[in-house]
Amino acid sequence: xxxxxxxxxxxxxxxxxxxxxxxxxxxxxxxxxxxxxxxxxxxxxxxxxxxxxxxxxxxxxxxxxxxxxxxxxxxxxxxxxxxxxxxxxxxxxxxxxxxxxxxxxxxxxxxxxxxxxxxxxxxxxxxxxxxxxxxxxxxxxxxxxxxxxxxxxxxxxxxxxxxxxxxxxxxxxxxxxxxxxxxxxxxxxxxxxxxxxxxxxxxxxxxxxxxxxxxxxxxxxxxxxxxxxxxxxxxx
Numbered sequence: 001x002x003x004x005x006x007x008x009x010x011x012x013x014x015x016x017x018x019x020x021x022x023x024x025x026x027x028x029x030x031x032x033x034x035x036x037x038x039x040x041x042x043x044x045x046x047x048x049x050x051x052x053x054x055x056x057x058x059x060x061x062x063x064x065x066x067x068x069x070x071x072x073x074x075x076x077x078x079x080x081x082x083x084x085x086x087x088x089x090x091x092x093x094x095x096x097x098x099x100x101x102x103x104x105x106x107x108x109x110x111x112x113x114x115x116x117x118x119x120x121x122x123x124x125x126x127x128x129x130x131x132x133x134x135x136x137x138x139x140x141x142x143x144x145x146x147x148x149x150x151x152x153x154x155x156x157x158x159x160x161x162x163x164x165x166x167x168x169x170x171x172x173x174x175x176x177x178x179x180x181x182x183x184x185x186x187x188x189x190x191x192x193x194x195x196x197x198x199x200x201x202x203x204x205x206x207x208x209x210x211x212x213x214x215x216x217x218x219x220x221x222x223x224x225x226x227x228x229x230x231x232x233x234x235x236x
Contacts, residue, residue, distance in 0.1 A: 001046070001233075005145045008045045009152075011058060015041075016151040019061060020068045024163040038131050038163070042155060044226050046138040047233040057226045073150045076106040084110065085118045092122055097161040104157045108148045116140050119160070120195045124207045127166040128214045133191040135159055137234065169213065175205025176212060183215050187223060187231045194234060 012019070024036045041061045048054045076084070084107040091100035108115040119139060123132035139156045146152075179196055183189040189211065196207050223231070 001141065002145045004049070005046055005142060008054060009142075009146055009149075012041060012045055013149070013151055015058065015062045016155065017070055018064050018067050020155055020158050021063075021066050021162065022068065024159065035130075035163070038135065038159060039155075040224075040226055040230075042142075042152065043131075043134050043138040043230050046141045048226055048229040049233060050225075050229050053226050053229055070151060070154075073101050073105045073154065075109075076102055079106070081107070081111050081114055085114060088118055089122060092157070092161050093125070093165050093167075095161050095164050097158050100161050101154050101157045105148065105150070105153055108143065108153065112143055116143070117199050119156075120198055121201055121203075122160060123195055124192065124201065124203075124210075125165065125167060125170050126163075127169065128188045128192055128210070128218070130163050130166075131188055131191065132160060132163070133195040134187065134230065134234070136195055137191060169210050170203075170206060173206055173209045173213060175203075176209045177205065179204065179208035179211070181212065181215070183211065184218075185231065185235065186218060187227050187234070189215060189218065190231060190234055 019039055019041050021036055021039065024038075026034050026036075039061045040057050044054050044057045048057070079087075084103055088100060088103040088107055091103060104115065104119075107118065116136075116139075119136045120133070123136040126132050135156055139152075142149075142152055183193050192211055192214070196204070196211060201207060
């Protein structure tokens with residue numbers, strides 16, 4: 001996997017400016033809401049074994065109309081790890097990408113494990129349909145292999161932030177004790193369970209209940225070739 005990430009990393013960097021979206025959620029004057037799907041390039045870069053499929057998704061997801069000018073992410077100082085985590089979490093959920101990226105970078109450079117845990121926790125809070133656990137798993141592998149990079153770090157944090165949070169399930173669900181149950185081979189569920197089992201979380205009982213609810217309610221979803229490739233890798 002490490003060699004695969006290293007080989008594809010340069011290609012992703014070359015297209016970084018056109019791999020983001022200006023917004024993942026839009027609403028018009030009539031109240032019609034539209035959510036755009038995740039850009040799958042980052043997860044495919046890590047988990048897709050088939051090179052042809054990766055090249056195809058990179059080409060499909062590169063959109064010059066969505067070009068975002070690259071900006072250097074400045075460092076922060078005089079903040080504790082706990083404060084960085086707290087502010088990073090709040091800013092991501094509030095949708096403030098310009099500040100969230102600074103706190104995320106500083107946390108990753110100061111304490112990589114705490115950054116991973118914070119990103120994993122953020123991915124568990126949200127609607128399973130947004131596939132944030134899959135992005136969090138991919139980011140961890142990139143950090144282990146390459147280290148922090150502003151362009152890739154921004155793309156990941158941008159998705160977490162711009163794909164605005166749906167916290168309704170988290171707010172309403174009642175926690176359960178057991179998280180050791182099987183889930184069907186559905187990408188969203190497999191990725192969520194893998195992230196849930198990685199650490200101990202303060203809201204772990206609620207996250208387990210959310211997974212159980214989704215397991216019982218989620219039917220087999222349509223899956224693209226690249227998602228199928230990602231699923232095969234994440235399962236093991």
